[in-house]
Structure formats: C-alpha cells, structure tokens
Amino acid sequence: MVRGVAGRSLPLAALLALAVVQVEAAGPSFPCNKTFSGSIEERICRDAGLSALDLHLAEVYAAAERKADNEHPPFLRAEQRGWIKGRNDCWKSKDVRLCVEDAYRLRITELQARYRLVEALGPFRFACDGSAANELVVTHFRTDPPSLIAERGDETSLMRQVPTGSGTRYEGRNESFWEHQGEATVVWGWQATPMHCVRKP
Structure with a gap:
C-alpha cells in the first residue's frame, strides 16, 4: 500500500x-x-x-x-x-x-x-421485515469508492457506494442496500421485493 x-x-x-x-x-x-x-x-x-x-x-x-x-x-x-x-x-x-x-x-x-486488505468497519447485524431470524450481516470497507459485503444466509453480495440524495446507498450485481439513521431498505435478488431492515443493538 x-x-x-x-x-x-x-x-x-x-x-x-x-x-x-x-x-x-x-x-x-x-x-x-x-x-x-x-x-x-x-x-x-x-x-x-x-x-x-x-x-x-x-x-x-x-x-x-x-x-x-x-x-x-x-x-x-x-x-x-x-x-x-x-x-x-x-x-x-x-x-x-x-x-x-x-x-x-x-x-x-x-x-x-x-481479502480484508483495507480497513473494515463492522460487522453490523440487521433484522429484516420484523424477523430476527431474517438477518443481514454487513461489513463496510474503506475502498475507493467505499464498499460493503452483505451476507444473508449462505449468500454474499459485494456492493459499491453510489451517489444518492439522502442516506447512504450501495449497489451490487442484483442487490442494493440503502441505509439512513440505523434503518435500511434492502433489495436482495433480481426484481425482489424490498425489505425493511433495522440495525440490531
């Protein structure tokens, strides 16, 4: 580096x-x-x-x-x-x-x-659609542009930060993660219904 x-x-x-x-x-x-x-x-x-x-x-x-x-x-x-x-x-x-x-x-x-070659922040856990079992685990990375790896069950998605009017939005191949004040709107999969996720304490 x-x-x-x-x-x-x-x-x-x-x-x-x-x-x-x-x-x-x-x-x-x-x-x-x-x-x-x-x-x-x-x-x-x-x-x-x-x-x-x-x-x-x-x-x-x-x-x-x-x-x-x-x-x-x-x-x-x-x-x-x-x-x-x-x-x-x-x-x-x-x-x-x-x-x-x-x-x-x-x-x-x-x-x-x-491969964790840059500084990481997290992991942070989110409960989605009111179910603690429907969990999303997010780790942020100080890449350029900033990125995150989100894990849901045995699936993983790398997303990069994209410009947005409010909050922080990341997009991957078929997933997106839009966080604002500890809550997130998550789309997981092509044309999937958005989930409402809340960060766990």
Missing part, C-alpha cells in the same frame, strides 16, 4: 495521479511487446490511466494471493483468469475505455474487501 504524509494511505485517485507520470516508462504489469493489434491489452499499453490501474491491480492481487495461500478450494487464480476474459470482452462495449476502467476498479475493490 502506498503511503502519503504521516504514513496515511493515499486514495486511489492520488495513487493513479502519481503512477501516471511513470507509466510511459514502466507500462502495465504485462509485456506490451506481446500484445496483438486492436486488443484490449494494446489499448491498456497505450493509455497511461489504464496502465496505472493495471499496475495497481497487480499489487492488490499479489496481496490477495498471499492471503489466499491456504484457501480451499483455491479459486483465486481461476477467478482472475475469468476476470481477464471479462475485461477483454469490453471490446463489445460502446465505451470501451469506460468498460475497461470500471472492470479494473470493481476488481480492485472486490479483492480489497474480500
């Missing part, structure tokens, strides 16, 4: 700003002379911001790999290969650069949260 003044962690935006000035010489984490013309890898090599994100992800992935050393089953590497394939599918997107950038930012956040 890069440290700033007085040993404090630099936010991702500041980290990228520092990294960009060195990217032309350093490049991304992979050899650019082995990329194919028109490929996503070639685009990353030509883009200082994307190269900086690639270097940052390589650092975060290495830290996650150390934490996952005793993971059973060992799925981190296989998952990373799947992520690379998904990133490379960004050529299908209308805004290719935005797709690649968002893929990197989401993966960095996911690894930092899942």
